[in-house]
Amino acid sequence: MSGDVASESLRIRIVGTGLIGASLGMALSRKGFQVSLDDPSPTAAALARDLGAGVLAADTLGDPDVVVVAAPPDVVADVVARELSRWPNAVVTDAASVKGSVLRALQEKDVDLSRYVGSHPMAGREKSGAVAAQVDLFEGRSWVVAPGPKAAAGAVELVRRVAAAAGSAVLVMTPAEHDAAVAAVSHVPQIAASLVASQLLELSSSAVALSGQGIRDVTRIAASDPSMWTQILVGNAPAVRGVLESMAEQLDAVLAALRRLESDSGHGTVGARAVLARTVADGNAGHARIPGKHGAAPTTYAAVVVVVPDEPGALGRLLRDVGNAGVNMEDLHIEHGVGQPFGLAELSVLPAAVAPLMTALSSLGWRVHE
């Protein structure tokens, strides 16, 4: 293994030049890695080469240090096994979105598992193929490295370096931890999106015409490829079933609540309303746990409270003054007491902006509180 080789001179062989393989080739080539490309389709490999993802494997001299298998889920284990045998000194990783089933398939074969380290770059697009490749596809995304029990530490380190070089934030977890996580954050959302979209099949065109941004967002990933997703769901069936059962139970509770509301308009509906409110509130709380776009914790804001007299133009003047202070306001809430000649405006801003904003507004005559 080549754990002591400088990243810049690592030789990477990418097998499968679809979206993931071609994007990775582009990213690693830019970083100075020597990338060679292989694909069952010569045309697909040639397109990736033309996009700057590397050279064709046939043109390459020298054995690879790391082989990245970016093949469809149902052939990944076979291709990994073949590459492990073909390159006896290389570390082999794959990019499949389920890790336990690939490892189990390899454990049934006669291969050197010390050189295999499964991984999963959490990046993708609705479009597929090298034509959709982007050099920054992995930038700021998570890339899970999920070594099995026999993987050598040096092999894990090499795969980490490749993932980091592509721009990803590397997370190391076991294959089982990975599969449970993606069941909840990826596979069950896919099923939910597909089921919501399916309900449109029976609607009239004028009813479908009422679709707004909400259902567009919920169902965007419903446009995904059925054959790829069948492979993914089959590969992760136990973990997906677990999360889906919990969702089905909650769905049944919502259905029971709706039925109670229909059959009873009296006191029995109080509990039913509570079920509905808790469903949406739990969704709020779950949604709030999703980190910001680049894997960072969600930003928290600080509040500045300003007394606003109830006179024409007062709030408009305040918003103008906030803008002139060069402060970016994230949110604004208005509070008021009935009959009071003023209201309270609560401005949410970045914590660092609190002091400068208070100084600026005070100097303009506003009554300001933290």
Place this chain on the structure above:
Amino acid sequence: MSGDVASESLRIRIVGTGLIGASLGMALSRKGFQVSLDDPSPTAAALARDLGAGVLAADTLGDPDVVVVAAPPDVVADVVARELSRWPNAVVTDAASVKGSVLRALQEKDVDLSRYVGSHPMAGREKSGAVAAQVDLFEGRSWVVAPGPKAAAGAVELVRRVAAAAGSAVLVMTPAEHDAAVAAVSHVPQIAASLVASQLLELSSSAVALSGQGIRDVTRIAASDPSMWTQILVGNAPAVRGVLESMAEQLDAVLAALRRLESDSGHGTVGARAVLARTVADGNAGHARIPGKHGAAPTTYAAVVVVVPDEPGALGRLLRDVGNAGVNMEDLHIEHGVGQPFGLAELSVLPAAVAPLMTALSSLGWRVHE
């Protein structure tokens, strides 16, 4: 009623100056309507006025021609009834997202239903309140006008004019048709998003860190307000239950398929795989029915097929030539035969671009087919 009054001189009274009321006031004021604003919170009304949504109701002279009630769902019927009594010559409409329950509540009151025409502007944002108002909130969105059986034709026409003046595409349907449609395109997607987001509550932070764009999109609306959504779901319980039951049935089928995959790795899994594939494929088909952003039918593209020799740079050169021809390529598929010295590139373009693109590529020596 004032069906013969020119739109520009219509007097509109907006009751409730949150996101919808304030945005509507801004849009109608810009069109030259005389808009007056009322809200239980004087501060909220003042903010809407400061944003250019109209004048405060207290400052207004003259009875309104149309009253738009943009109040929370659970008080809409009471406010509509009050406005119908207070302004005996005005047409009253509301903006609540469920129409059947508002109409039924009004039918139990002693009000003049010939002057009430329910409506529902299909516009919204995650943010609420006048501070989130936008003059173009309704631009290109659907606005359902859903008259009950007693509504006068002139009243319906007046509400249509207001909706059209705000920039919306007006759809007329019965309250029942409306409620069945929004159950599928809005209310069930909200429940699904909440349930998917809820599954994150039990996950470790490192597992949640794997969240990608997919779950972000699916759960964006899970951040919605529980109290508002409880009111909406209660108001549309029968229609929501119907769609949700069909979704629950399909979810059970997916669960059964996953269980079969776990317990049997033989022939019994063929049917299970078919269930999963059909679920995603039905989602594809349902998703494809959602019209484009502005309510138009989805654009269909035409294909131009180009023969691409398997030589370095050939595909890159083709993409460059397509770009130079000034044609916007929507999609690209590569086909290939094993061992063939060329591939086929299928370019998807707007139908009108087919002829110019074929001429341009032919003149550069490409072999082109339609």
